[in-house]
Amino acid sequence: MRRTIGYGLAAAAAVVAVATPAGAAEHGPARVTGSAEFVLPYGQDDDVRSFAFDVRSVPYSRPIPLPGGEQGSPADATGTVRVAHRLAAQNVTVRFEAAVDCMITSPGHATLTAVVTRADEVAKDFLGKRVGFSVQDGGRGRDRVGFTWSASADQDETGQWGPSRIGTCLAPAAFATVTRGDYRVRHAELTAPPSGD
Template structure:
């Protein structure tokens, strides 16, 4: 059983980047907590990530977060950006960028796990079985005038 907890807020133009000295309208902050529990095998693995991008539409959100903490078996994920999507509707759904939906080929044609760019996440493919996600849509703010 996987559990995802999202606490993300838009903070437009708060994170300067190369090529975007004022930041971007999708800059965000917050935390994603992930827990994967296997009752039959008797283990739980947890990780935590810092939200760096958020974009919404009515009832939907796509966000990315960089892993800051991970239990021993997945410590290699620290520093990686993960993509997520949430659909807030009659039947909530969510998506995550690893495991089943994000592959990439290298120059030799070998497949591996793909990278997630900022605010890049898959469609909300997985049904939510417990809990209730809430998405509060806000239009992106225009670029600041100089």
């Protein structure tokens, strides 16, 4: 069985949009696309983990009812992340799917968040929660990915530790190495609000 790692669930759609070559300009919105399996740098096992991304930026499309949020954000994004985790010991694959709400890119890199909208029974605690992802597009065979739920924790007002509360566009650095597949990041600069706003 292939060794891939990360705490994830099945792959599907696409990920980061094609990384812009140094000095070259890409036209169109920022994108993350692709599907890949990956291995964790810790806790080696025979599980197979994969993420699939199909994400694009849609600036100022998600107004929020807060001062200054009426126009939305330059990091607003849409799309889907599909996660799969093949549990070798149980011979079962657990999956969930999340709707993207935020993405920020730099050349070859993307950080994005998504709210879980569908999950297998084993992962039902993820439903409605925001999770974060990071992608490093180093070219085929040199990609990396990161995610929030196994790499971060949080303290509440009383100092008690628990799962992290993930804000939009927050995720750790891409710490897990892709072993099969490919992610592509297309960078686009954050833009000012539409004229008149």
